[in-house]
Each structure stands twice: as structure tokens, then as C-alpha cells.
Amino acid sequence: xxxxxxIGKVIGIDLYIHAxxxxxxxxxxxxxxxxxxxxxxxxxxxxxxxxxxxxxxxLFFVSVLAHELAHAWLTQAHGLKIARMTLFIxxxxxxxxxxxRSVGSELQIALIGPCASLLIAGLAYLLAxxxxxxxxxxxxxxxxxxxxxxxxxLLNLLPGFPLDGGxxxxxxxxxxxxxxxxxxxxxxxxxxxxxxxxxxxGIGSFFFGHFFYGLWTIFIGWFLLSAAQAAHMQTLxxxxxxxxxVQHAMNVAAVTVPANISLxxxxxxxxxxxxxxxxxxxxxxYLAGQITLMEVHQVPHxxxxxxxxxYNMRLKEQLLVATPEQSLSAVLQAMxxxxxxxxxxxxxxxxxxxxxxxSVIAYLQHRCVQQAIQ
Ligand SMILES: [Zn+2]
Numbered sequence: 001x002x003x004x005x006x007i008g009k010v011i012g013i014d015l016y017i018h019a020x021x022x023x024x025x026x027x028x029x030x031x032x033x034x035x036x037x038x039x040x041x042x043x044x045x046x047x048x049x050x051x052x053x054x055x056x057x058x059l060f061f062v063s064v065l066a067h068e069l070a071h072a073w074l075t076q077a078h079g080l081k082i083a084r085m086t087l088f089i090x091x092x093x094x095x096x097x098x099x100x101r102s103v104g105s106e107l108q109i110a111l112i113g114p115c116a117s118l119l120i121a122g123l124a125y126l127l128a129x130x131x132x133x134x135x136x137x138x139x140x141x142x143x144x145x146x147x148x149x150x151x152x153x154l155l156n157l158l159p160g161f162p163l164d165g166g167x168x169x170x171x172x173x174x175x176x177x178x179x180x181x182x183x184x185x186x187x188x189x190x191x192x193x194x195x196x197x198x199x200x201x202g203i204g205s206f207f208f209g210h211f212f213y214g215l216w217t218i219f220i221g222w223f224l225l226s227a228a229q230a231a232h233m234q235t236l237x238x239x240x241x242x243x244x245x246v247q248h249a250m251n252v253a254a255v256t257v258p259a260n261i262s263l264x265x266x267x268x269x270x271x272x273x274x275x276x277x278x279x280x281x282x283x284x285x286y287l288a289g290q291i292t293l294m295e296v297h298q299v300p301h302x303x304x305x306x307x308x309x310x311y312n313m314r315l316k317e318q319l320l321v322a323t324p325e326q327s328l329s330a331v332l333q334a335m336x337x338x339x340x341x342x343x344x345x346x347x348x349x350x351x352x353x354x355x356x357x358x359s360v361i362a363y364l365q366h367r368c369v370q371q372a373i374q
Contacts (some may be wrong), residue, residue, distance in 0.1 A: 004086050013072055014084040020223060021061070021087065028057045028217070031212040032144065040143075040360045041135040056144050062086075063120050063149050067156075070116035071164075078105045083337070088223070103175045110167035114153040121149035123337040145254055155220070160191030161225050181242065184235040191228030191294035237262030238329045240364075246331055247324035249363035250345045250353030254284045259289075263296050266309050271296075280344050280351060281313050287321070287344050287351040321346050322355055331355065 004016035032053035037044070044052075065087060108256065128142035144297055157165040166187045173183035198221030206214030257270055257279045270276060271293065278292040291313040297306050320338060322331045322345045335343060335357075345353040 003232065010069065011073060011076065013082050016066055016084060016086040018086055018088045023219075025057050025061070027215070028060060029053045031216070032056055032074060035212050036144070037140050040140055044137075049138060052140055056141050057086045059141065059145055060148055063117065063145065063152065066114045066120060067117050067152065074109050074112045078109065080105075088227075096266045106171035107173075108165045110171065110364060114156050115158070117153035119150045121146045123155065124149065159187075160193045160194035160224070160228060161187035162191060162231050163194065163224070166191050166194075166228075181235065181239050187227055188232035191231065191310050192225060195225035195228055197221070234333075237332070241327075241329040241332070242289070244328045244363075245324065246322045246326045246328055246345055246355055247353070249328055249360045250322075250324070250355045251359040251362075252353045254280070254354035254356075256280050256351060257291065257309060259283045259313070260308055262306040263299060263307045263309060263312065266291065267296060267304065275309075278342060280342075280354060281309055282351050283310070285348045285351065287316050287346050289315045289340075290319055292346070316344075319344060323347060324352060328360070332360065 004018050004072055006014060006016050008015050022071060029050070030053075033049040037049050037052060045219065058164060068085060068087060072085060075082055078101075124145035128139060130148060131139035131142065133139075141159045156163050157168075159165040159169045161167060161170060161184070170183045170187035170189060174180050198217050202214045202219075202221055203215030205217060208214075255274060255276065257266055258282075259281050261269075266279075270279060280290050281288045288310060291309050293336070295312050295314065296304070299312055320334060320340050320343050322343050324345055324347055331343060335341065335355075339359050343355045345352055345355055
């Protein structure tokens with residue numbers, strides 16, 4: 001996802017944080033220090049407000065992480081793989097490598113997140129009891145954690161995808177109708193409905209004097225809207241490409257280069273005249289790897305004449321490789337998730353075609369024209 005930063009690997013999952021988190025950190029720290037904590041304890045020193053607010057914001061981040069890791073842990077316990085996770089206030093955008101599998105496991109995976117948030121809320125509430133009425137920073141932090149985790153659980157239970165409540169709705173609709181794609185479309189439409197509702201509520205609160213609360217609600221609604229719209233678009237594409245396999249959309253006449261030619265010959269006879277910046281490398285028809293202008297330019301120019309392509313290419317083990325029978329929408333999803341625009345299509349080791357975003361668009365245009373003629 002664009003605008004995300006990798007922060008590490010947890011239980012085998014590459015963890016990213018969404019750039020929006022920085023805005024949240026600033027907005028939350030500011031609203032706590034200048035509004036909520038001032039009302040709770042008007043006599044603190046000025047710096048105490050800001051330090052307590054920053055610690056609270058960071059603990060809020062840890063709470064969201066715990067919520068998302070609970071989903072991820074159970075997802076993996078159900079035997080599904082998660083390649084990466086992008087952390088946000090809701091729907092951690094877990095990039096599943098395989099689509100959902102049964103209504104029961106969907107429901108459990110969706111419910112465990114809000115349960116984790118409720119558990120943290122209960123724990124913070126109990127820990128806050130000894131400090132009740134003292135007006136200390138301990139009371140302020142624990143009190144807020146109890147409140148925000150309860151809010152997080154309730155927000156995530158709203159019935160619209162990508163919120164957990166939307167996943168529950170999708171699973172139940174799927175169970176009743178038996179049509180997963182239809183259920184997914186309905187859940188993403190409901191997600192957009194929830195987002196508009198939050199935005200309207202936020203604007204209302206803003207004008208009725210609840211400045212920070214209103215700002216928060218508008219912000220969350222706006223992010224939910226873009227996430228729900230993206231998810232809706234994805235379900236529409238999945239429906240349009242239903243039963244379409246890679247072989248329908250691959251280019252069988254893509255240019256390939258032999259592994260034993262020099263980089264100089266590659267540039268002179270392939271890249272420059274054909275205006276290419278990348279090509280798949282073959283050895284006797286078998287896929288060996290991929291060479292791009294970037295790898296060519298890693299070698300000093302005077303050595304291009306005596307460096308074979310095969311010596312400096314990216315090996316096929318490092319590439320995303322498709323087979324002709326694979327579902328096109330699944331491969332497209334993997335391409336988008338990994339930011340790849342060119343995928344070799346291989347059958348028994350032999351390169352039989354190349355799938356690119358251009359070849360997919362060409363296929364879709366061809367199909368539209370065919371449908372218009374019929
Ligand atoms: Zn969740």
C-alpha cells in the first residue's frame with residue numbers, strides 16, 4: 001500500500017504502519033493535552049499534559065497493534081497465510097495470500113479483534129480503580145485507554161467492510177445466499193454507508209461544540225470511506241474476472257532475451273530499439289530470470305561488452321511467477337500488493353507468456369468490444 005512504512009516482522013508477518021498514523025499521533029496528543037486532560041486535572045504543570053498525552057497516544061497505538069495481531073494470530077491458526085499487514089485504526093488490511101474459506105472461520109477471525117479490544121478496556125478499567133478520583137497522570141492514562149479500547153471495539157463492530165462488523169456481515173450474507181461475491185459487494189457498499197454516517201455525525205458534533213470529537217469522527221469516516229471504496233472496486237473486478245485465467249490475458253509474443261548475450265548486445269539489440277526497460281531471460285525456452293535497466297546500470301559501462309546477461313539478472317526464484325491456469329484476479333492482487341507490473345507465465349518450466357497490466361487492459365477492451373458486438 002502506498003504511504004506505508006515497514007516497522008518490522010511479528011509472528012512471521014511483515015508489519016507496516018500507514019502514514020495516517022502520524023496524523024493520528026499528532027491529533028490525539030494535541031486533543032488529549034489541550035482538552036481532555038485539562039478538564040480532568042486543571043492543576044498539572046504544562047509539560048505534564050504533553051508527556052502524559054504522548055504516552056497515552058503511544059499506548060493507543062499498542063492497543064491497535066494488539067487488536068490486529070489477535071486477528072492475524074487466529075488467521076494463521078486457521079491455516080491461512082498473511083504476507084503483510086498495514087496497521088491502521090481499523091481493518092489492518094491483512095493481505096491474505098488466499099481468499100476466505102469458511103463462514104465459521106471468517107466469523108471467529110472477525111470477532112477476535114473486538115474481543116481483544118474489550119479485554120484491554122476491561123484490564124485498563126480495573127488497573128485504573130485504585131487511582132479513581134486522584135487526578136494523577138496514571139488515572140488519566142488508564143481511564144483513557146479503557147475508553148478508547150471500548151470505542152475501538154464498538155467502531156469495529158459497525159456493519160460495513162472493511163470493519164470487523166462488515167466481515168461478520170459478509171460471512172452471514174454468504175451463509176444465507178451462498179454467493180460469496182454478492183455478499184462481499186453488499187458488505188463494501190454498507191461500509192461506504194457507515195463512512196458517510198460517521199462523516200455526517202462528525203460534522204454535526206463539530207458545529208454543536210464538540211470540536212475534537214467531531215474532528216475525530218470526520219477523520220475516521222473519511223479514511224473508512226476510501227478503504228470501503230477500494231474494497232468495493234476490488235470486489236467488482238473480482239466479479240468481472242470471475243473464471244478468467246491467466247492464459248486469457250497473457251501476451252504470448254512478449255520479447256525474451258537469451259542468457260548468454262552480453263549486456264551491450266542486450267541494450268543495443270533489445271532495450272534501445274524496442275524501447276524496453278526490462279525483459280525475461282530464457283535458456284533453451286526455460287525461464288532463467290529477469291533483467292532490467294537497473295541491473296544493467298549496476299555494471300560499469302566499459303564492462304558491458306564482456307558481462308553476460310545471465311551473470312547479472314534477477315534469478316527466477318526471486319520473481320513472482322504465474323501458471324496459465326491460475327485465476328487472473330488472484331495473480332493481479334498479488335501483483336498490486338507487491339508493486340509488480342510484469343509477471344512471467346510458466347508451464348513445466350517453459351516460459352509460455354508474459355502477464356502485464358497492459359495485456360490485462362488489452363484483454364478487457366477486447367472482451368468489451370466482443371460483448372458490444374453480440
Ligand atoms: Zn479488527
